[in-house]
Amino acid sequence: MARIEITIPGASIVPGDILKRLPGVQIVDVEPVDPRYPHSQTMRMADGSYYFADPAQMYVVFRDVPGKSDALTGVVLVVGPCQTEGERADLRAWAYDVCDQMCVSVVVATHDQYNVRDFGAVYVYGRSLADGATTGSYDPYGIVLEAEAWAYGVPVITPQSVRLAAPCDACGQYQTINAVRNGHGEVFCFDCQHSGRCTWCAEDTVTDPFPTPDGWTPFCKPCATTTRRVAKAKRVSRRRVTIAV
Numbered sequence: 001m002a003r004i005e006i007t008i009p010g011a012s013i014v015p016g017d018i019l020k021r022l023p024g025v026q027i028v029d030v031e032p033v034d035p036r037y038p039h040s041q042t043m044r045m046a047d048g049s050y051y052f053a054d055p056a057q058m059y060v061v062f063r064d065v066p067g068k069s070d071a072l073t074g075v076v077l078v079v080g081p082c083q084t085e086g087e088r089a090d091l092r093a094w095a096y097d098v099c100d101q102m103c104v105s106v107v108v109a110t111h112d113q114y115n116v117r118d119f120g121a122v123y124v125y126g127r128s129l130a131d132g133a134t135t136g137s138y139d140p141y142g143i144v145l146e147a148e149a150w151a152y153g154v155p156v157i158t159p160q161s162v163r164l165a166a167p168c169d170a171c172g173q174y175q176t177i178n179a180v181r182n183g184h185g186e187v188f189c190f191d192c193q194h195s196g197r198c199t200w201c202a203e204d205t206v207t208d209p210f211p212t213p214d215g216w217t218p219f220c221k222p223c224a225t226t227t228r229r230v231a232k233a234k235r236v237s238r239r240r241v242t243i244a245v
């Protein structure tokens with residue numbers, strides 16, 4: 001369970017929320033309208049006090065949302081069309097979104113010699129066996145890896161419909177891969193659920209995809225900066241050695 005901050009109208013405040021400003025305690029229940037205050041809704045707070053919120057005004061509240069499922073932990077494999085330079089570039093770009101939105105390290109499959117059981121999940125870009133279509137062409141590598149994942153019980157994540165894409169209610173990041181709504185119909189990204197961790201320092205913080213030789217990994221800003229600086233220093237020292245020889 002993670003606690004996140006969102007800005008919503010007073011009418012959308014639910015029991016369990018905590019108002020960011022006064023009174024700052026858990027809201028036990030919410031009555032639509034108090035007859036004494038026709039433009040307010042009444043909230044009974046956990047400390048026994050009452051608070052009145054205008055349904056049309058915006059309020060900052062904390063809300064508890066479930067954390068991400070265990071199926072999404074570990075390095076994931078992204079499969080899809082990868083026969084040409086252009087297809088591989090597309091697949092790598094989509095894998096960036098998977099890393100960015102799901103906060104997981106991603107390997108982009110460019111051949112079929114991977115052991116899918118080494119991965120936490122297989123993400124399918126484009127055509128999937130789950131579509132049930134028997135006509136049309138599949139990528140020869142992508143289909144082998146996807147079929148193996150189904151056979152070995154590795155979670156297979158197929159693309160969600162474009163219609164399901166939605167922005168995170170807290171930070172606005174568009175969720176195109178796997179937008180999950182809570183009981184209030186709200187979508188929260190993994191960063192805002194505090195489910196994203198930097199793979200280098202393990203800090204629970206906002207991360208961005210950092211390029212690896214075969215994909216992307218979520219890094220926090222300080223780790224990305226340090227890694228880039230070290231890599232640059234290594235390149236410079238290698239060059240010096242070459243010149244000396």
Ligand SMILES: [Zn+2]
Nearest residue numbers: 168171189192
């Ligand atoms: Zn967010």
Ligand SMILES: [Zn+2]
Nearest residue numbers: 198201220223
């Ligand atoms: Zn870090």
